[in-house]
Every structure is written in structure tokens, then in C-alpha cells.
Amino acid sequence: MKTVEEFQIQNFSKGLDELRVNLGRIASSWSLSKKQLFEINLIVEEIYANYTEHVENNTIHPVEIKLCREKDKLVITITDQGPEFDPTKIPDPDVHLPIDQRKAGGLGLYLVKHYADTISYTRTDNTNILHIEKKLT
Amino acid sequence: MNITVSQKNDVMIVAVQGRLDTIGSSELEDWSNKNFDPPKCDVIMDFSRLDYISSAGLRTILNLSKLMKKNSWKFSICSAQAHVKEVLEISGFDTFIPLYRSVDDYLA
Numbered sequence A: 001m002k003t004v005e006e007f008q009i010q011n012f013s014k015g016l017d018e019l020r021v022n023l024g025r026i027a028s029s030w031s032l033s034k035k036q037l038f039e040i041n042l043i044v045e046e047i048y049a050n051y052t053e054h055v056e057n058n059t060i061h062p063v064e065i066k067l068c069r070e071k072d073k074l075v076i077t078i079t080d081q082g083p084e085f086d087p088t089k090i091p092d093p094d095v096h097l098p099i100d101q102r103k104a105g106g107l108g109l110y111l112v113k114h115y116a117d118t119i120s121y122t123r124t125d126n127t128n129i130l131h132i133e134k135k136l137t
Numbered sequence B: 001m002n003i004t005v006s007q008k009n010d011v012m013i014v015a016v017q018g019r020l021d022t023i024g025s026s027e028l029e030d031w032s033n034k035n036f037d038p039p040k041c042d043v044i045m046d047f048s049r050l051d052y053i054s055s056a057g058l059r060t061i062l063n064l065s066k067l068m069k070k071n072s073w074k075f076s077i078c079s080a081q082a083h084v085k086e087v088l089e090i091s092g093f094d095t096f097i098p099l100y101r102s103v104d105d106y107l108a
Helices: A015-029 A034-054 A107-115 B022-035 B055-070 B082-090 B103-107
Strands: A002-009 A063-070 A073-080 A118-124 A127-135 B002-008 B011-020 B042-046 B050-053 B075-078
Touching: A002 A015, A015 A034, A015 A063, A034 A063, A034 A073, A034 A107, A034 A127, A034 B050, A034 B055, A034 B082, A107 B055, A107 B082, B002 B022, B011 B022, B011 B055, B011 B103, B022 B055, B042 B055, B042 B103, B050 B055, B050 B082, B055 B075, B055 B082, B075 B103
Parallel strands: B011 B042, B011 B050, B042 B075
Antiparallel strands: A002 A063, A063 A073, A073 A127, A118 A127, B002 B011
16 A cells, blocks of 8 residues: 655745654654654755755745655655756765864765665756655665 | 753763754854853763754764864763764764763763
């Protein structure tokens, strides 16, 4: 059986709260573990944070988030109408550098890649569409 | 985000409660700008009640860690929950920030 949950993040300043509340509600209706909820929240926050960094002049359109679950497979689809941005093209940071050479940039998408099984990006009709697959084990 | 400070054997224990997401991290950043200018002793962050960390939180932790190192003080983290500890390890932060099981473990 396939279960689908959808919501939008509309308000820039309260976006993270909207995200946390919606994911909390979905996690409890799907009986997800605390760790699964944490990983899903992290994935979506990092993608959302990247989106808000790349939009111009705070012209933020709603970001649509869809979670589709079929047995132990979860597909997260994140859609926005911001400027073209393909997070799969961002190179990984070197996480083995000593502290003096470390920079924090790029760690968000690195964590997304770690917690997701596959990530694919499409740009259609001025819209960024990101599909993220994750096994719920 | 709640930050509680205590002192034990010349170490400042900073207990962070809540979420180090984009918002919580900027609160911690503001707090440390006020309180660590410059830092005056070793610091251990107690993460026992930290439920969430994202890359925004990692950025703040990295900045704090660099600031402590520059001033020749020790900077450590203790009691992180398993999923928070995992994020620190994936990001390689455990290679330059010692992670302890508890404050007592650190003091021992």
C-alpha cells in the first residue's frame, strides 16, 4: 500500500517550524522511529536551507514537500520555483582535513547524500524537482 | 533553544537544550559572541538534551572550536545522543573535537 503526505513551506521565517511540525505529525501517523524522523528532517532542512540561500532578494515561493511511502521505501519529492540549482552537482567537502583548513560549507548536502539512498534532480517549467529515495530500515 | 552554564574544576560546562537547526545555531552563535570574547577557560558542551543538529549547527560548532583553539583552550563535547554523535562523526568533527560520554568522564 502506498501512502502519500504533502505539505508546503510558505513562510520564510517560520519555515523550519512548519517543517518540524509537519514531519512530526507524519512520523507519528507512520510510526517512524526517532532516528528516522531525525534523518528525514535533516534531509529536508538541508535542501530547504540551500534553496533559501539561492533565491534572489528573498523572493521566496512556497516549497512543496511530498513524502510517498510504500512498505519500507520512502520517496521525498521537493519542488520549488527558485533559480536553477542542482544539488547533486555540488562536490563533497573533504571531511578529513585538520581543523585549521576546515570550512563548514558543503556539509549539508554531504549529510543529505549520506542519509539518502539516491538523489535525482530535474528542471522542468522553471521548477526544481528533487527526488530523494530512502529505505526505512 | 536553552543554554545553561555551570563551572566545575576550571571547566565551563555549556548545556545546550533543543535544536541546533538554522535558527538555534544563530542563537548559539549570538550567545557565544557575547560570552566568549575572548574565552577564558576550557569549555565542554553538554549535548545530552540536544535533540537535533544540522549543518548550520555544525558551522557554529566549527567556529567555536576554532575560536577556542586560537585562544589555546580545550574544547570538547559530551553526552551527545546517538544520532547527534553520528552527524559529528560523519562530518569528521570527532577528529578535532574530543567526544566524551559524560562530564564526569571528561573530568576523570
